[in-house]
Amino acid sequence: MTDDAPTPTDAIVTIFKAIADESRLKILAHLSAEPASVTDLAELTDLRPPTVSHHLSVLGGAGLVTAERRGTTRIYSFLPSGLDEARRSLSEERGLSAFSDDETLEAWEQKVLSVFLDGETVVQIPAGEKKRMVLVRWIAAKFEEGRDYPEREVNEIIKQHHIDSAYFRRMMVETGLMTRANGVYRKPATPGRSA
Amino acid sequence: MTDDAPTPTDAIVTIFKAIADESRLKILAHLSAEPASVTDLAELTDLRPPTVSHHLSVLGGAGLVTAERRGTTRIYSFLPSGLDEARRSLSEERGLSAFSDDETLEAWEQKVLSVFLDGETVVQIPAGEKKRMVLVRWIAAKFEEGRDYPEREVNEIIKQHHIDSAYFRRMMVETGLMTRANGVYRKPATPGRSA
DNA sequence: AGCGTATTTCGATAAACATCTACGTAGATA
DNA sequence: TATCTACGTAGATGTTTATCGAAATACGCT
Incomplete structure (x- = not known):
């Protein structure tokens, strides 16, 4: 092509x-x-x-x-x-984002992952906000959508990839990748990420 | 400047x-x-x-x-x-018109007038719409604002500058430079032409 | 058919520009 | 202080582009 x-x-x-x-x-x-x-x-x-x-x-x-x-x-x-x-x-909030080329973005994310991952283990948390979020999303991908997770299980899953489970748990909740209700965590269905 | x-x-x-x-x-x-x-x-x-x-x-x-x-x-x-x-x-209807340079526009109108006028007489009616309108506005300038003119007087004034008084009379009415009510003509006050 | 006018196309030119490499500069850290 | 890193600047280069004059084309009129 x-x-x-x-x-x-x-x-x-x-x-x-x-x-x-x-x-x-x-x-x-x-x-x-x-x-x-x-x-x-x-x-x-x-x-x-x-x-x-x-x-x-x-x-x-x-x-x-x-x-x-x-x-x-x-x-x-x-x-x-x-x-x-x-x-x-110019007007829509999402208007400009149409220009961020998903192809190179995906490639860049892969590159970030290859640098900060060793197999399935996060060897270092990047300093840049964008790079950190790549890692957080990678961790979030380890969870199933729409299923309930007690906090204990969330920590267990994260610890398979990095020691600081609290950090990633908090980041996922802060960014909406995970929701917390009554001490139970849940990954909502992705609204429309994959085209 | x-x-x-x-x-x-x-x-x-x-x-x-x-x-x-x-x-x-x-x-x-x-x-x-x-x-x-x-x-x-x-x-x-x-x-x-x-x-x-x-x-x-x-x-x-x-x-x-x-x-x-x-x-x-x-x-x-x-x-x-x-x-x-x-x-x-991009949005306002009047947004684009801000780029039409009034200076060169005025100069262009003067040039059109110098070409199609011989003194106070219209020697030829231009083919282009924009150029014609320059002439029509020039004729309209011979009338006072807010004063009533019977059709006979309108024709007299136009004929001082061109033979075809009906053409200019009709053009002025069509474009709103003149209004006609009960056979009486009147030039309305200019809304906001001169800056 | 032939002429005049309006528009486009062609070729040229000069300026603007996007991009790179190489270098300079300024904080942070050891 | 020395070094490292992130950033900007300078200079070079190839490409795009805005503009023009000259020529080609299309259309209407006599």
């Missing part, structure tokens, strides 16, 4: 690249006021028609404008819906 | 340029999940630390991240408020 497939991430980057230019922003501003031809925009923006044509091509590639033939001229119009995706990326 | 002052438009363009890069989007994604150091981000993004440092500098210049010294390392954090301006530019 090559990497030249147009991913949704690419689409967003294309849109941002398209509007990250002063000339194109001016063009979009004029078009958002009313449709216009290339020569109109050239005079409005103080650019030569070929330059405007190029910018309109970029904007069109990002899905931000459309063209309609009107005799020999072409009337370009602004497509507000083209910005929807960009808005979502 | 030179043009090297940091205008609000520049700030927006800077922000868009900052997020219009896949590596920086990945970095922002990780930072939006949790603060991280340069080396952490370097491993996560599969880039060398100097490259990450450069990107963080760009993001910092756009007001999207902050750094906090933690011993020898620096913990970078995502600044969600840095995206507020960008969101506004």
Whole structure:
């Protein structure tokens, strides 16, 4: 599988690249006021028609404008819906996280595990928060979902991998990987981790 | 007045340029999940630390991240408020129009007038919609605001500048530059054209 | 058919940029 | 004090890109 497939991430980057230019922003501003031809925009923006044509091509590639033939001229119009995706990326809390490549992230986590694990034993707790969490999640994977564990059993399982059972027990509860009710621990069902 | 002052438009363009890069989007994604150091981000993004440092500098210049010294390392954090301006530019209906430079626009209108006017006479009606509207507005400027004009007088005034009084009369009414009630014409007060 | 106008395409150029390696700097620790 | 580690800076390099003039294309009009 090559990497030249147009991913949704690419689409967003294309849109941002398209509007990250002063000339194109001016063009979009004029078009958002009313449709216009290339020569109109050239005079409005103080650019030569070929330059405007190029910018309109970029904007069109990002899905931000459309063209309609009107005799020999072409009337370009602004497509507000083209910005929807960009808005979502900036607005949603989860919008940006779409760009963290799960592939390299998984590879990185494997690397962290290979460094701090010796077989099934945690040989050292990393200093970085992100790296620590990789270990905590690895420990949490040793538990079954939806099953009740008394604290004694939780400690036993953790101690198979590291001496400080209290640390990992606390981390799992703090981060929601484990829940505690009436002294009984339980690993909730994963909401939607694996795609 | 030179043009090297940091205008609000520049700030927006800077922000868009900052997020219009896949590596920086990945970095922002990780930072939006949790603060991280340069080396952490370097491993996560599969880039060398100097490259990450450069990107963080760009993001910092756009007001999207902050750094906090933690011993020898620096913990970078995502600044969600840095995206507020960008969101506004994309969301508001009037957001994009902020980029249309009124200065060059006025100059362009003067140029259009100089081409299609001979003194006080319209020598030709331009083909482009935008250019036509410049002429229509110029004609409309010959009327006083808030005064009643019978159709006969409207035609007289227009004919001082162009023969086809019906065309300009209709255009002015269609575009709201003039209102017609009971056969009487009136130019409403300008809502907020001149800054 | 032939001409004029609007647009795109082509080729060139100069600037911006992402990325790297090599080096410099500043805290922390022994 | 010496050393180690994390970070930034400087310089180099290859790529992208914004812009232009010149030429090609498409369309309408006479």
